[in-house]
Ligand code: NZQ
């Protein structure tokens with residue numbers, strides 16, 4: 321196991337009705353004027369936005385609103401949010417929604433207190449300072465509610481890039497599994513896939529003797545394998561929703577990723593798919609992961625055999641990858657590039673953006689370093 325520092329100071333408030341605590345929590349973390357930031361309308365239709373506002377009113381907290389965050393959130397709305405916060409004297413950003421609303425909120429929070437262009441953070445500058453951010457989560461998926469990360473797409477060039485830093489880790493996150501019961505089955509399945517991807521990205525390591533984190537990841541993968549089909553069959557299964565929601569948070573606070581190198585090649589390869597085709601991140605990952613795993617498995621076949629046997633109850637590495645792919649198909653996920661709207665002719669563009677776009681220098685590195693030829697072959701395997 322390698323040396324590490326683990327600091328995950330987000331306060332998680334979990335369970336039924338907990339959105340009513342939003343106002344109290346904002347106040348406790350020093351907020352007096354809030355930007356409520358949300359997506360395309362699901363929180364309006366469900367009545368959640370009104371309940372959150374009522375909670376802020378009750379705590380005597382003023383607020384302004386900015387909706388319209390799209391899945392795969394864009395830079396344009398971030399600039400708008402930064403201007404609005406400056407004009408209104410906002411001192412706290414409250415995301416109400418999924419990973420996209422949370423990531424856009426984090427970008428705004430970092431941009432408000434920075435003199436330069438917020439995009440600098442998405443080109444590698446660490447985020448040290450930001451307005452405090454809180455979240456009311458409506459989908460178990462990205463894990464942004466407990467992470468120090470944000471992913472934004474720059475409209476000019478359609479580059480999808482991540483930024484990180486302790487400054488944007490949420491001060492609190494409200495996790496009410498009931499709120500996820502209104503999700504369409506496809507979005508639920510995308511979330512399940514993303515959570516499992518966050519686990520696999522950590523499982524694929526070159527570090528030795530990492531038994532404790534291996535076992536934590538396996539436990540969470542088995543939980544997802546068992547609970548995922550329950551919510552697809554019955555969207556109102558509160559207990560299964562609850563297990564998945566907490567697994568999603570644990571998968572990405574990095575508690576099961578400490579002391580080990582991690583992969584993240586599948587995420588990087590996927591981000592070009594959601595940038596070009598505007599597909600859901602989870603759906604892109606469902607197509608990407610089996611191809612990446614087959615391509616890199618011989619780098620450490622024992623690792624793939626271990627997860628095959630311990631999680632998927634099959635013997636070989638290859639069977640384990642197939643079992644994972646079949647599981648994703650069984651919950652309604654795509655398995656080919658064509659299902660995302662992709663074509664063979666797009667591969668050179670995907671590879672160019674992935675390996676050379678916006679400051680990159682020809683390869684991506686993780687479990688295995690992949691150059692442009694490797695990446696082209698992986699995209700071809702998805703056809
Ligand atoms: O926009 P609204 O109307 O709210 O609809 C959303 C959206 O269409 C809908 N939805 C969310 N909760 C709902 C609901 N519909 C009905 N009922 C509910 N309770 O679901 C759709 C997807 O929402 P989105 O926020 O995009 O989903 P997700 O949480 O999967 O976030 C995806 C984004 O997170 C990034 C992804 O790349 C992608 O851009 N990621 C962020 C990470 C991080 N910050 O740590 C890590 C991840 O690996 C990921 O890359």
Ligand code: ZN
Pocket residue numbers: 462514517518587601
């Ligand atoms: Zn992800």
